[in-house]
Amino acid sequence: MEIIPVTTGVMIPPKDDLFGKIKKSKLSLREGDIVVVSSKVVSVHEGNTVRKSSVRNKEKLMQEDADWYLPRSTAGKWRRLFTLRGGVFIGGSGIDESNGDGHFILWPKRPMESAKNLLTFFKKTYKIKKLGVIIADSRSLLLRRGAVGFALGWAGVSPVYDYRGKPDLFGRRMHVQVANLIDPLASAAVFMMGECAEQTPLVVIRGAHRVFTPLSKRSRTEPFIVPLTDDVHQALWKNLKWKKGGSRYKK
Numbered sequence: 500m501e502i503i504p505v506t507t508g509v510m511i512p513p514k515d516d517l518f519g520k521i522k523k524s525k526l527s528l529r530e531g532d533i534v535v536v537s538s539k540v541v542s543v544h545e546g547n548t549v550r551k552s553s554v555r556n557k558e559k560l561m562q563e564d565a566d567w568y569l570p571r572s573t574a575g576k577w578r579r580l581f582t583l584r585g586g587v588f589i590g591g592s593g594i595d596e597s598n599g600d601g602h603f604i605l606w607p608k609r610p611m612e613s614a615k616n617l618l619t620f621f622k623k624t625y626k627i628k629k630l631g632v633i634i635a636d637s638r639s640l641l642l643r644r645g646a647v648g649f650a651l652g653w654a655g656v657s658p659v660y661d662y663r664g665k666p667d668l669f670g671r672r673m674h675v676q677v678a679n680l681i682d683p684l685a686s687a688a689v690f691m692m693g694e695c696a697e698q699t700p701l702v703v704i705r706g707a708h709r710v711f712t713p714l715s716k717r718s719r720t721e722p723f724i725v726p727l728t729d730d731v732h733q734a735l736w737k738n739l740k741w742k743k744g745g746s747r748y749k750k
Contacts, residue, residue: 504691505701510543512602517544533631535688537700541607548602564592565744586724610652618654631656635685648689650681658723661715680710
């Protein structure tokens with residue numbers, strides 16, 4: 500599998516033309532490629548930014564952008580605002596100031612729709628039929644230091660591979676194993692993108708063929724984003740004092 504970073508020009512908030520910068524880049528695509536795009540440049544392309552000088556209360560902005568949030572008073576010594584947004588556990592609703600040129604950069608309002616639009620653009624512009632798109636961001640994980648990439652939105656690819664019913668090395672049938680394909684690919688791409696001034700918001704992943712495998716009949720009926728009431732880590736969530744956010748991105 501190849502992971503190929505692509506340099507573009509700087510995206511200037513509050514809004515800039517990502518498609519134009521991609522066309523001017525050295526991006527080259529083949530059938531079966533996956534293009535991973537930083538969520539930040541997608542947000543700037545869509546104008547989903549807020550000038551910092553216009554925000555009196557950043558805390559309120561984070562709360563309004565969340566589905567649910569935990570008050571800082573419950574967050575331990577770091578007093579971070581933890582949020583749930585679109586099925587993702589993320590600090591501060593994913594709102595970022597880095598490379599914002601005086602703006603807060605919010606997540607794309609509808610990441611899955613944004614991924615579909617990107618897929619249409621790439622297929623049409625580069626005359627590709629078999630292609631996948633992932634919109635990636637990064638977050639911290641429990642009991643780990645540092646940020647790791649994950650998929651915020653995707654199109655043209657399957658997010659999971661279902662091993663259930665398949666035999667292991669010794670012939671035992673698998674009963675519960677479902678492999679998450681989309682987040683490891685996003686993580687590998689974010690590793691190549693970097694987190695600062697690299698100007699590589701695009702990564703091409705070549706040779707990840709399994710991600711184009713159609714979902715099994717059973718997987719098609721199961722949501723990739725698991726409701727809290729059905730989450731295997733429910734014991735960590737259920738006793739926390741979550742407050743309802745504004746879910747501004749759904750409007």
